[in-house]
Amino acid sequence: MVGDMETGHTTLSQYLLRAKQAISRTYSGPEKIISEISSIKNHANGNVYIELAEYAGETNERRLIAKVSATVMRSNRRILTEFEKHAGEKLAAGMKVLIEIQTTYQEIWGMSVNIVGIDHKYTMGDMAALVTEIREKLVAEGIYNRNKSRPQPFDYYGIGIIAPSVSAGLEDFNKKLENIPDTVCQKRISHCVFQSDKAGDAIAVLIENMNKSTTSFDAILVIRGGGGKSDLNYLNHERLARQICLSRTPVYVGIGHETDRTILDEVANRSFSTPSMVANFISEHICQRAQDMESFWLDISREAMTRLKDKEGQYRDGWASLCASVTELSNERESRLQAHYHDTMRLSSAYVHKTENELLSINSSLTQGVNRAVSHIEIAANQSWQDCQRQGLRRTELMEGEIQSAMDLLETSINQTQRDLKDNEERERLNREALLAQQKKHRAQLITAGLVVVILMIIILILWGFINE
Amino acid sequence: MSEKAHFQTSFEQLKKIASEFKSAENMSLDEIESKFKIAKEAYIVCKGRITEIKDLIAQSEES
Numbered sequence A: 001m002v003g004d005m006e007t008g009h010t011t012l013s014q015y016l017l018r019a020k021q022a023i024s025r026t027y028s029g030p031e032k033i034i035s036e037i038s039s040i041k042n043h044a045n046g047n048v049y050i051e052l053a054e055y056a057g058e059t060n061e062r063r064l065i066a067k068v069s070a071t072v073m074r075s076n077r078r079i080l081t082e083f084e085k086h087a088g089e090k091l092a093a094g095m096k097v098l099i100e101i102q103t104t105y106q107e108i109w110g111m112s113v114n115i116v117g118i119d120h121k122y123t124m125g126d127m128a129a130l131v132t133e134i135r136e137k138l139v140a141e142g143i144y145n146r147n148k149s150r151p152q153p154f155d156y157y158g159i160g161i162i163a164p165s166v167s168a169g170l171e172d173f174n175k176k177l178e179n180i181p182d183t184v185c186q187k188r189i190s191h192c193v194f195q196s197d198k199a200g201d202a203i204a205v206l207i208e209n210m211n212k213s214t215t216s217f218d219a220i221l222v223i224r225g226g227g228g229k230s231d232l233n234y235l236n237h238e239r240l241a242r243q244i245c246l247s248r249t250p251v252y253v254g255i256g257h258e259t260d261r262t263i264l265d266e267v268a269n270r271s272f273s274t275p276s277m278v279a280n281f282i283s284e285h286i287c288q289r290a291q292d293m294e295s296f297w298l299d300i301s302r303e304a305m306t307r308l309k310d311k312e313g314q315y316r317d318g319w320a321s322l323c324a325s326v327t328e329l330s331n332e333r334e335s336r337l338q339a340h341y342h343d344t345m346r347l348s349s350a351y352v353h354k355t356e357n358e359l360l361s362i363n364s365s366l367t368q369g370v371n372r373a374v375s376h377i378e379i380a381a382n383q384s385w386q387d388c389q390r391q392g393l394r395r396t397e398l399m400e401g402e403i404q405s406a407m408d409l410l411e412t413s414i415n416q417t418q419r420d421l422k423d424n425e426e427r428e429r430l431n432r433e434a435l436l437a438q439q440k441k442h443r444a445q446l447i448t449a450g451l452v453v454v455i456l457m458i459i460i461l462i463l464w465g466f467i468n469e
Numbered sequence B: 001m002s003e004k005a006h007f008q009t010s011f012e013q014l015k016k017i018a019s020e021f022k023s024a025e026n027m028s029l030d031e032i033e034s035k036f037k038i039a040k041e042a043y044i045v046c047k048g049r050i051t052e053i054k055d056l057i058a059q060s061e062e063s
Helices: A012-026 A080-089 A127-142 A168-177 A199-212 A228-235 A238-245 A263-267 A275-468 B003-023 B029-062
Strands: A029-041 A047-055 A063-072 A096-106 A111-120 A158-163 A186-191 A219-226 A250-257 A271-272
Touching: A012 A096, A029 A271, A080 A111, A080 A250, A080 B029, A111 B029, A127 A263, A158 A168, A158 A199, A168 A219, A168 A275, A186 A199, A199 A219, A199 A228, A199 A238, A199 A271, A219 A275, A238 A263, A250 A275, A271 A275, B003 B029
Parallel strands: A063 A111, A158 A186, A158 A219, A219 A250, A250 A271
Antiparallel strands: A029 A047, A029 A096, A047 A063, A096 A111
16 A cells, blocks of 8 residues: 655545445446436436435335435436337336446546446336325325315415425525515414424324414415435325315425425425425415506506596587587578578568559459449438438428417417416405405404413412412 | 405406406496496505505515
8 A cells, every 4th residue: 555655644546546446346347226216307418317215114104225326428318218218208206217327436526326227117116106005095085186176365364384494495485475574474484394204294283283273374385495305205195195185275385396296296286396486476476466456456447537538538529519510500590591581571572562462452442432332322312312301391391281270279279278267266366255254253263262261371370379378 | 354355355346347347348427437436445445455565566676
């Protein structure tokens, strides 16, 4: 063994050379091994990097006992194509495979495991078998799609978060959501281990408690960032998967990396490749709801304003049209009225003229008629006058005769009356004389009677005096 | 009714009215007024949350 010339100590190259020689002796040629593929990544340089893993224990109690990173060199990629051709699917994480590997060691690059052959007869690995077993049980119980089919919340006012206490992925997650205050969305974080045999039970209990909590959660998020593929096997847990199925609250799973999938991704309401994507989804949903609402309101305001303006325009147009119609109608009526006026004036003038002529004609006729009537009346009157004169003379003559005879008779009567009057006067004188004589006689009788009475009175008075004395 | 329920009801109302405004060709003045009034009431109910979220968006855009 050759050491450093000055100090006598072994150098790094000398030390690693021994390691190289030991590995070269141990792994002298390619060997076939059985392993499970934890992850598989295509690199830009053409190489494909595959993480190989081995687990111990039964379905729910599996634990990782070995893992190593292997490479399919660009020059050897044809083995992947051949595998896909024969197995019917691409080589993927979760598959159990029989591979031929060549292990080498170089002082500068370290140990490298190169995959030089793949037996396509091994297409299913232990991890995939476990997932299949859990899936079949949940399907048989009729709960496999229960959480998946739950309606997504309208918006997020409260979320329960289950995550490891320390995780790069959680920091990313927190950065995305930390700006959203609790007044908008209340966040309750519960920490628990994710890379442990107890992870499945612990997470299941937290989900159960969040469902029983008085705090109303719109979603429960199970998130974990980074980590190796083999660590995910702890999450292929039957109780945990069942609890997610039975959760009344939608469960969102965000477990990195993008190529990592577990049974939780299958049964959860929504599955995301990373915690950051869950945070993005929640925050974008909250913002989108608010923006949608704002947008609806703006649309309504704009539309209402447009419609009101349209109405105003319609009313303005209608008013202008109405004014124009009224003016047009007014002008038309006016011209028609003027035409009527002129027609009427013309007709009335003609009528007046005609009527005047008719009246003049009537007047002339009437004058002639009156004149004729007057002359007839005059003739008739003259004739009547003459008749009257003739009859009057005859009557006068007759009356004169009668009057003469009446005068004679009257004279006779007067004479007779005069004679009667004289007779009566005489008789009257005689009667008057007789009456005067009778009056004298009566007067004498009265005086006598008066004297007697006076005497009697005096006698009575005298007697009365005596009596009183 | 909880704030969440109010928000959802208001959201549905606004969505419906916005859709009606877009689809209806003719709308009377009374209809426009009544729909706008309902929309305004619905918006006011949720305005606090919307404003808070809008502020967050503005802050994140600035940063």
